[in-house]
Amino acid sequence: ADATTPTPVATVSQYACQRQTTTENNNKIFTDAFEVLAESYEFNEMEGPCLAFRRAASVLKSLPWAVQCLGATEDLPCLGEHSKAVMEEILQYGRSFEVEKILSDERYQTLKLFTSVFGVGPKTGEKWYRRGLRSFSDILAEPSIHLNRMQQSGFLHYGDISRAVSKAEAQALGNIIDEAVHVITTDAILALTGGFRRGKEFGHDVDFIVTTPELGKEGHLLTSLIDQLEQEGILLFCEHQASTFDMSKLPSHRFEAMDHFAKCFLILRLENSQVVGGLHDAEEGGRSWRAVRVDLVSPPIDRYAFALLGWTGSRQFERDLRRFARMERRMLLDNHALFDKTKKEFLAATTEKDIFAHLGLEYIEPWQRNA
Numbered sequence: 003a004d005a006t007t008p009t010p011v012a013t014v015s016q017y018a019c020q021r022q023t024t025t026e027n028n029n030k031i032f033t034d035a036f037e038v039l040a041e042s043y044e045f046n047e048m049e050g051p052c053l054a055f056r057r058a059a060s061v062l063k064s065l066p067w068a069v070q071c072l073g074a075t076e077d078l079p080c081l082g083e084h085s086k087a088v089m090e091e092i093l094q095y096g097r098s099f100e101v102e103k104i105l106s107d108e109r110y111q112t113l114k115l116f117t118s119v120f121g122v123g124p125k126t127g128e129k130w131y132r133r134g135l136r137s138f139s140d141i142l143a144e145p146s147i148h149l150n151r152m153q154q155s156g157f158l159h160y161g162d163i164s165r166a167v168s169k170a171e172a173q174a175l176g177n178i179i180d181e182a183v184h185v186i187t188t189d190a191i192l193a194l195t196g197g198f199r200r201g202k203e204f205g206h207d208v209d210f211i212v213t214t215p216e217l218g219k220e221g222h223l224l225t226s227l228i229d230q231l232e233q234e235g236i237l238l239f240c241e242h243q244a245s246t247f248d249m250s251k252l253p254s255h256r257f258e259a260m261d262h263f264a265k266c267f268l269i270l271r272l273e274n275s276q277v278v279g280g281l282h283d284a285e286e287g288g289r290s291w292r293a294v295r296v297d298l299v300s301p302p303i304d305r306y307a308f309a310l311l312g313w314t315g316s317r318q319f320e321r322d323l324r325r326f327a328r329m330e331r332r333m334l335l336d337n338h339a340l341f342d343k344t345k346k347e348f349l350a351a352t353t354e355k356d357i358f359a360h361l362g363l364e365y366i367e368p369w370q371r372n373a
């Protein structure tokens with residue numbers, strides 16, 4: 003090669019679905035700060051700046067190197083003036099004063115606390131904050147507050163479900179659900195999805211897809227599975243949503259965070275003895291079990307690849323897959339289907355690889371989707 007030719011530097015795409023992002027984050031000092039800022043904007047319903055900081059964090063997470071000076075960020079996408087100012091502060095002082103101000107802000111702290119309860123979103127948190135409530139005891143002592151079933155369970159099991167779930171615990175739950183689902187049908191299909199499929203060591207819950215090779219049987223599968231877990235005495239909470247999926251109503255134009263498949267949000271009782279390398283009773287102060295959050299989704303088998311891709315995440319990876327499809331390919335992607343607006347037709351897929359291929363994207367492995 004010619005000595006005057008500069009070494010080509012691979013450019014970083016603005017889309018997370020064109021980047022490989024493992025769980026190894028070399029820029030945690032910056033991305034932690036960006037995530038606080040994003041959340042603070044979310045609490046203030048400022049979607050634009052919230053998304054901007056989420057994108058900035060995601061770009062930094064994909065880098066195989068640590069940013070050590072601002073000059074190194076010159077060719078990176080999605081980093082605006084504000085992001086760079088925060089990074090400069092961190093590079094210079096080891097911390098961001100803006101982030102520290104947010105972390106010590108009463109409103110931020112209270113909304114963070116309230117939304118840490120299962121079943122409490124930013125809207126409810128905000129409502130409670132505006133009523134002058136600041137702590138869990140304030141909420142529980144307020145007679146005019148009605149907690150729904152999910153929130154009641156959220157408070158009841160707060161200690162357990164706010165503790166991270168380990169990979170060993172996720173595997174133990176996988177075995178329990180696998181056994182339970184095979185009591186119902188021998189040909190059941192069970193797949194681990196969410197953060198654990200992306201190779202994370204810890205998660206806030208465990209996500210699974212359950213279905214059957216027989217189209218239409220999946221609706222009853224989920225209700226039977228719930229009955230089975232109930233009979234085993236390990237069902238601590240269950241919110242079941244029946245399927246509202248209707249292929250003839252697709253493609254839906256508005257962005258939907260939620261899909262229409264049958265699903266349930268559970269809290270299950272996991273015995274320590276079922277976890278390989280788990281703590282013994284004595285080490286747990288006498289408790290022989292813990293409560294764990296589990297999500298189950300049950301798509302019809304012909305929608306399996308789309309559901310798997312949608313539920314594997316990360317949320318930022320999913321957002322960018324959809325944005326890439328829309329902006330670069332004139333296609334609509336969601337958890338149910340992929341629609342080509344030019345050809346005016348749905349594109350079939352039986353594997354995730356098929357979907358990446360339809361989108362003209364290099365395949366990204368699940369453990370590279372930690373955007």
Ligand code: 8DG
Nearest residue numbers: 196197205206207259260261312313314315316317
């Ligand atoms: P974590 O649990 O370890 O914190 O991380 P995660 O596994 O990536 O997050 P998650 O909140 O469990 O969500 C996993 C994926 O599921 C994420 O990409 C979003 C997706 N998802 C949907 N629909 C729905 C839904 O209706 N409810 C929930 N909770 N997640 C959904 O596509």
Ligand code: MN
Nearest residue numbers: 196197207209
């Ligand atoms: Mn999860």
Ligand code: MN
Nearest residue numbers: 196207209297
């Ligand atoms: Mn989940």
